Amino acid sequence: MILWIENLGRIGLSFCQSVGVSGLFLSRTVFRKPRLIRLFPLVIEQIYAVGVLSMVIIVLSGLFIGMVLALQGYNILERFGAVEQLGQLVALSVVRELGPVIGGLLFAGRAGSSLTAEIGLMQVTEQLTSMEMMAVDPLWRVISPRFWAGVISMPVLIAIFCMVAMFGSYLVGVEWLGVDAGQFWSNMQASVNFRIDVVNGLIKGLVFGIVVTWIAVYQGYYAVPTAAGIGRATTKTVVYGSLAILGLDFILTSVMLGGW
Amino acid sequence: MLNKRFIEILVGMFMLAGIIALFVLAFKVSGLNMYSSKGSYHVSAIFDNIGDLKVRAPVTIAGVRVGEVSDIGINATTFKATVGFRVDKNQDKLPADTTAKILTAGIIGANYIELIPGYDEVNLKDGDVIIDTQPAIILENLISQMIYKIGGDKKESN
Amino acid sequence: MLPAIFYEIIKNFLYYNNLTLMIIDEVFKLIFGQDFIQMTDNFVEISDLYFTRNDHWIFRDISLCIPRGKIVAIMGPSGSGKTTLLRLISAQLYPRRGQVLVNGTDIHSLNQTDLYKIRNSMGMLFQSGALFTNIDVFENVAFPLRERTKLPEDIIRSVVLMQLEAVGLRGARDLMPSELSGGMARRVALARALVLNPQLMMYDEPFTGQDPITMGVLVKLIRSLNDNLGLTSIIVSHDVAETMSIADYVYVIADTRIIGEGTPEQVLNDKSPMVAQFIHGLADGPVAFHYPANKYQEDLQL
Numbered sequence: 001m002i003l004w005i006e007n008l009g010r011i012g013l014s015f016c017q018s019v020g021v022s023g024l025f026l027s028r029t030v031f032r033k034p035r036l037i038r039l040f041p042l043v044i045e046q047i048y049a050v051g052v053l054s055m056v057i058i059v060l061s062g063l064f065i066g067m068v069l070a071l072q073g074y075n076i077l078e079r080f081g082a083v084e085q086l087g088q089l090v091a092l093s094v095v096r097e098l099g100p101v102i103g104g105l106l107f108a109g110r111a112g113s114s115l116t117a118e119i120g121l122m123q124v125t126e127q128l129t130s131m132e133m134m135a136v137d138p139l140w141r142v143i144s145p146r147f148w149a150g151v152i153s154m155p156v157l158i159a160i161f162c163m164v165a166m167f168g169s170y171l172v173g174v175e176w177l178g179v180d181a182g183q184f185w186s187n188m189q190a191s192v193n194f195r196i197d198v199v200n201g202l203i204k205g206l207v208f209g210i211v212v213t214w215i216a217v218y219q220g221y222y223a224v225p226t227a228a229g230i231g232r233a234t235t236k237t238v239v240y241g242s243l244a245i246l247g248l249d250f251i252l253t254s255v256m257l258g259g260w
Numbered sequence: 261m262l263n264k265r266f267i268e269i270l271v272g273m274f275m276l277a278g279i280i281a282l283f284v285l286a287f288k289v290s291g292l293n294m295y296s297s298k299g300s301y302h303v304s305a306i307f308d309n310i311g312d313l314k315v316r317a318p319v320t321i322a323g324v325r326v327g328e329v330s331d332i333g334i335n336a337t338t339f340k341a342t343v344g345f346r347v348d349k350n351q352d353k354l355p356a357d358t359t360a361k362i363l364t365a366g367i368i369g370a371n372y373i374e375l376i377p378g379y380d381e382v383n384l385k386d387g388d389v390i391i392d393t394q395p396a397i398i399l400e401n402l403i404s405q406m407i408y409k410i411g412g413d414k415k416e417s418n
Numbered sequence: 419m420l421p422a423i424f425y426e427i428i429k430n431f432l433y434y435n436n437l438t439l440m441i442i443d444e445v446f447k448l449i450f451g452q453d454f455i456q457m458t459d460n461f462v463e464i465s466d467l468y469f470t471r472n473d474h475w476i477f478r479d480i481s482l483c484i485p486r487g488k489i490v491a492i493m494g495p496s497g498s499g500k501t502t503l504l505r506l507i508s509a510q511l512y513p514r515r516g517q518v519l520v521n522g523t524d525i526h527s528l529n530q531t532d533l534y535k536i537r538n539s540m541g542m543l544f545q546s547g548a549l550f551t552n553i554d555v556f557e558n559v560a561f562p563l564r565e566r567t568k569l570p571e572d573i574i575r576s577v578v579l580m581q582l583e584a585v586g587l588r589g590a591r592d593l594m595p596s597e598l599s600g601g602m603a604r605r606v607a608l609a610r611a612l613v614l615n616p617q618l619m620m621y622d623e624p625f626t627g628q629d630p631i632t633m634g635v636l637v638k639l640i641r642s643l644n645d646n647l648g649l650t651s652i653i654v655s656h657d658v659a660e661t662m663s664i665a666d667y668v669y670v671i672a673d674t675r676i677i678g679e680g681t682p683e684q685v686l687n688d689k690s691p692m693v694a695q696f697i698h699g700l701a702d703g704p705v706a707f708h709y710p711a712n713k714y715q716e717d718l719q720l
Binding site: 044045047048051052055091095153155156157159160162163166185186188189190192193194197198202 | 264267268270271274275277278280281282284285286288289290291316370
């Protein structure tokens with residue numbers, strides 16, 4: 001029993017410690033002397049690696065999720081004779097929840113894991129140390145552009161995801177199943193509010209982007225410098241990132257529904 | 261290793277795609293349209309009960325949308341609801357004795373405001389208040405009234 | 419007196435890299451006819467250094483000096499903390515106690531900005547080369563120039579090509595690091611470490627895992643760089659023959675302290691059992707082959 005409590009305490013302490021270390025790490029990454037002219041091209045390069053290369057998976061999954069939602073929604077709404085509400089159903093579920101959450105999970109799997117592996121490998125092969133020996137701060141040169149690229153890319157990816165999902169549901173609902181296009185769009189427009197639904201969805205995306213990228217660069221930077229260590233760090237990025245997204249989604253949703 | 265210029269172009273296209281997506285979400289999906297203070301004027305109306313009326317609900321004349329609700333508040337002394345709404349600048353010939361009504365789209369649809377123009381020579385202008393209004397019809401009140409009436413009828417017949 | 423203060427102010431005000439410093443020195447020499455550089459005899463001075471890792475003593479009371487312009491070798495068996503010593507000198511690690519003076523400054527008392535200024539005068543050759551794998555050889559060598567100076571592109575190009583020529587890899591400038599052999603990677607890393615004209619070069623195991631030809635080339639390169647550029651060099655190695663052939667002074671580290679020092683001849687003829695065992699590669703001696711453990715019989719439960 002005592003042992004059990006002791007273990008619990010140790011886990012709690014190490015958790016607090018890692019939160020503290022990663023928080024310090026984040027603040028040291030973000031609050032740098034602004035050398036924007038130098039940072040900008042580096043961020044562009046990383047947006048390519050983090051954002052543009054994630055486009056394919058985001059567009060494809062957005063398309064399929066929109067199509068599936070339309071199909072499922074149509075089947076259920078048909079029982080109530082309310083198929084003209086299909087647009088509203090798909091739009092609200094995609095813009096409010098599915099877009100940010102699924103987009104975030106895909107981002108953690110695609111971009112987060114590759115960020116962790118890349119930084120971890122740079123750590124193992126002493127590239128970060130040698131950079132430090134050349135009097136170039138790796139936090140500034142390596143971590144900071146990747147962090148900003150992730151933060152910028154995520155809302156963009158989620159906006160694209162939502163748009164493609166709407167297009168997919170339009171294809172299935174209107175072109176295939178024959179819902180009236182006018183009703184599809186006008187019901188959607190009547191129920192979706194830009195400020196409450198779209199902006200809040202993108203805020204969720206921004207928060208997920210910050211958290212996932214933070215976890216990814218932290219895990220990479222502090223990866224145990226062995227092959228197994230990098231493997232574990234990559235796994236941790238995906239697991240912690242996904243859990244953080246789902247947990248934060250609940251918190252953010254409750255805050256947003258609570259009249260925010 | 262890709263050409264630097266190529267990467268920059270791709271990133272630019274990526275950001276552009278994001279902005280386009282945002283516009284699509286704003287205008288196609290959420291039907292955002294700008295009733296900015298420039299192209300419209302602000303009128304308010306005082307209601308006994310506004311039911312389920314929400315900010316951004318449509319304001320119509322004869323079923324045609326001419327504006328939207330911009331703010332909802334309550335008067336602290338009279339305990340009546342004050343609803344402010346913006347009306348399109350083109351509709352500047354509304355008589356001052358126009359009345360406002362809160363209606364429901366369909367049986368369970370959303371509430372909206374219908375303006376019924378009067379016959380006054382003077383026109384409504386920015387900042388005017390409409391006092392002659394008809395409150396929202398609350399389904400529960402209607403049902404309870406009906407039950408009361410039916411009960412009363414029965415008593416009388418007894 | 420006044421010119422000396424003036425010199426200090428200008429030196430601190432201007433961007434601190436070796437090239438500008440040299441120019442400032444020359445200009446002052448021309449104007450005042452007097453040398454203002456305060457030359458300490460020892461580029462690096464380590465005194466009473468204590469260092470622990472995971473509750474193990476790595477160093478206990480180590481003191482050593484690296485004289486300016488000399489090649490000093492630090493030798494010792496694997497795991498004796500030679501690389502750790504280099505990391506302490508470059509302030510990647512911080513000691514428990516004691517101080518490290520680099521060019522007269524206590525390197526562990528500096529903040530990041532000043533530390534980076536000092537590091538501009540240091541170069542380090544890593545065991546693995548540590549080239550950046552996502553950019554080609556040319557960009558690797560150009561990296562410190564692009565990050566730390568504001569030189570125009572054509573000057574960067576000629577400086578980089580000059581450095582690559584010096585290590586004999588000008589033809590390999592378009593290759594990616596993954597296409598290089600181990601020896602070539604180390605030479606590229608050497609070119610990169612030298613591109614900012616450091617005053618102190620640190621070589622971490624430069625000879626390990628090299629074929630005899632590369633080894634010979636490296637030995638010659640290190641010696642000629644040291645003499646031609648006026649560098650101070652620290653070589654960390656356990657390859658006795660090669661290191662002895664170029665070093666001016668040798669320290670032998672084992673068991674958390676310095677067990678022997680002197681010129682290569684003195685060390686080779688050292689009679690103390692630990693040094694002799696290491697230098698001549700004997701299996702039996704005071705330096706244990708076995709990691710500390712309890713009795714073998716007990717472990718086997720006999």
